[in-house]
Amino acid sequence: DTGVSQDPRHKITKRGQNVTFRCDPISEHNRLYWYRQTLGQGPEFLTYFQNEAQLEKSRLLSDRFSAERPKGSFSTLEIQRTEQGDSAMYLCASSLKKRGDIQYFGAGTRLSVL
Amino acid sequence: GNSVTQMEGPVTLSEEAFLTINCTYTATGYPSLFWYVQYPGEGLQLLLKATKADDKGSNKGFEATYRKETTSFHLEKGSVQVSDSAVYFCALGGVNSGGSNYKLTFGKGTLLTVNP
Numbered sequence: 001d002t003g004v005s006q007d008p009r010h011k012i013t014k015r016g017q018n019v020t021f022r023c024d025p026i027s028e029h030n031r032l033y034w035y036r037q038t039l040g041q042g043p044e045f046l047t048y049f050q051n052e053a054q055l056e057k058s059r060l061l062s063d064r065f066s067a068e069r070p071k072g073s074f075s076t077l078e079i080q081r082t083e084q085g086d087s088a089m090y091l092c093a094s095s096l097k098k099r100g101d102i103q104y105f106g107a108g109t110r111l112s113v114l
Numbered sequence: 115g116n117s118v119t120q121m122e123g124p125v126t127l128s129e130e131a132f133l134t135i136n137c138t139y140t141a142t143g144y145p146s147l148f149w150y151v152q153y154p155g156e157g158l159q160l161l162l163k164a165t166k167a168d169d170k171g172s173n174k175g176f177e178a179t180y181r182k183e184t185t186s187f188h189l190e191k192g193s194v195q196v197s198d199s200a201v202y203f204c205a206l207g208g209v210n211s212g213g214s215n216y217k218l219t220f221g222k223g224t225l226l227t228v229n230p
Binding site: 031035045 | 118148157163217218219222223
């Protein structure tokens with residue numbers, strides 16, 4: 001069990017550029033979640049996958065955001081035409097599919113849009 | 115919708131003091147409740163959880179009891195240490211149509227600083 005890993009840890013980009021983040025969940029976990037955390041706030045849910053199926057997307061996830069989880073393993077989160085308001089910590093978590101199960105979080109990717 | 119209201123910080127205590135961080139929630143169904151902790155420079159870690167009413171979660175000297183009648187899940191520790199300095203998040207696990215928890219709804223977090 002190597003934990004949830006996220007790459008990169010930090011990303012600085014210019015407004016209007018596209019960025020992509022990667023998340024590798026704990027290997028046996030069939031659920032994968034993306035959250036966004038801004039300074040002084042708790043994480044906010046963005047989307048989640050069960051295996052390769054994306055089952056829910058938050059209204060926070062505008063059409064500039066897209067997430068995939070091909071083959072039910074790693075996941076990518078892409079932001080197109082970044083805006084300064086996208087600056088945040090993007091967190092990935094994974095879990096098994098059962099009631100009350102624990103979500104294990106990665107260290108996050110910190111995005112700064114200049 | 116689901117929501118979590120958490121005691122605002124920051125909270126500053128002396129070592130060996132008693133800690134309470136209040137957390138109340140609004141939810142549909144029968145959610146699970148969690149406390150996560152974020153140490154400086156690190157990711158979120160689960161501290162404890164409770165999955166049904168009257169359950170008590172405990173870990174590392176911290177405790178919280180799932181109170182359905184008051185919709186609360188307050189975090190307590192009898193004697194805090196400097197190493198407990200961190201941000202603490204109360205979270206609620208939403209229940210989907212299949213009855214399993216999925217997305218978490220977090221409170222805003224409470225910064226705890228423990229001085230020697």
